[in-house]
Amino acid sequence: MPTQQPTTPTILITGAGGFVGGRLVESALEQGWTVWAGTRRSSLPDNNRSDSSTKPSNLHLIHLDYEHPEHLQEQIAQAPRWQYVIHCAGLTRSVNPSDYALVNTTYTLNLAQALMDTGKAPDKFLFMSSLEAIGPGDDDPLNPITLNSPPQPVSAYGRSKLAAEEGLKTIKGLPWLILRPTGIYGPGDKDYLAMAKLVKSGLAPTLGLTPQRLSFLYVEDLVELCWLALTSAVSGKTWLVAHPAIVEDRDYVDLLQDLFHKHRVLKVRIPLSLARVVAALGEGLGRLSGKSVLINQDKYRIMAARNWSCNITALQEAVGYTPPTDLRTGWIKTLAWYRQHGWL
Numbered sequence: 001m002p003t004q005q006p007t008t009p010t011i012l013i014t015g016a017g018g019f020v021g022g023r024l025v026e027s028a029l030e031q032g033w034t035v036w037a038g039t040r041r042s043s044l045p046d047n048n049r050s051d052s053s054t055k056p057s058n059l060h061l062i063h064l065d066y067e068h069p070e071h072l073q074e075q076i077a078q079a080p081r082w083q084y085v086i087h088c089a090g091l092t093r094s095v096n097p098s099d100y101a102l103v104n105t106t107y108t109l110n111l112a113q114a115l116m117d118t119g120k121a122p123d124k125f126l127f128m129s130s131l132e133a134i135g136p137g138d139d140d141p142l143n144p145i146t147l148n149s150p151p152q153p154v155s156a157y158g159r160s161k162l163a164a165e166e167g168l169k170t171i172k173g174l175p176w177l178i179l180r181p182t183g184i185y186g187p188g189d190k191d192y193l194a195m196a197k198l199v200k201s202g203l204a205p206t207l208g209l210t211p212q213r214l215s216f217l218y219v220e221d222l223v224e225l226c227w228l229a230l231t232s233a234v235s236g237k238t239w240l241v242a243h244p245a246i247v248e249d250r251d252y253v254d255l256l257q258d259l260f261h262k263h264r265v266l267k268v269r270i271p272l273s274l275a276r277v278v279a280a281l282g283e284g285l286g287r288l289s290g291k292s293v294l295i296n297q298d299k300y301r302i303m304a305a306r307n308w309s310c311n312i313t314a315l316q317e318a319v320g321y322t323p324p325t326d327l328r329t330g331w332i333k334t335l336a337w338y339r340q341h342g343w344l
Helices: 019-030 069-078 098-117 156-168 191-201 219-230 249-259 272-289 297-304 313-319 327-340
Strands: 010-014 034-038 059-062 084-087 124-128 176-181 183-185 203-207 216-218 237-241 266-270
Touching: 010 019, 019 034, 019 219, 069 098, 084 098, 084 219, 098 124, 098 156, 124 156, 124 219, 156 176, 176 219, 183 191, 183 219, 183 327, 191 203, 191 249, 191 327, 203 249, 216 219, 216 327, 219 237, 219 313, 237 313, 249 327, 266 272, 272 297
Parallel strands: 010 034, 010 084, 034 059, 084 124, 124 176, 176 237, 183 216, 203 266
Antiparallel strands: none
């Protein structure tokens, strides 16, 4: 028999200091939910909340000890039962590939198991995975990735997310849901900001001599889907998440050029052979310095893949949801936010 829902839902959102997690926290607070924000910091970053001067009474910060299961269980035992859990915390960049397995796989499973062992299983445990968990689609023919595509992740990050997915499915009684979003952009994102700055400056480098097929997802659409998925009767499902439109990298650049009203942009296609050398050098420098770098061999394999388009039919059929924000509309809103906050 399903648990009776309280008037004010209580939710744990991990990775609350990040781009997606921070927006989820902000949205849940706006709806009046009681939010426990899992973060490494003593406060949330200013850009994660519309009002950073005061902490809302329905916001609680918690630093969960994922590394030590016994302490983690103690923390959960002392906290109220969370009706919903969205696990966004994860590692996206590291010098040591083994760190991905520790943070993205082991820590995820430690949290889920601790919830079960303390008798505080949520009504829904939503795991924020990634399209990288399944890997790119075929180059020939360029068919979109589907849930039936055999998982072939090309990065340590993708492999760690896939391992976490598989582990969650083995935890008895856990009401899991898995989302595999594609490239997420929107207000507050810093990754796609770099390309926007380049196009604004009049330069647009793309990788590979043949076009790359991409799917994008506006962050607000992902947030809306999370609330819909959590409050639905569906569990035990995995969904690919993206706007249904498939975009080629050159069209993406053209869109940014148009939105910046740039008459001339130098569009340079970097050969994969050159990018491979740069990635190897970057990885070597990262190991010497002990600091993660933007371009390494994992990132190269991701960028070198020609087909990151995906099919979201399973999502549409399960909950009747299609992300509504097309790339132009999403980028108009994103650029407006960047300008308002002095990022551009």
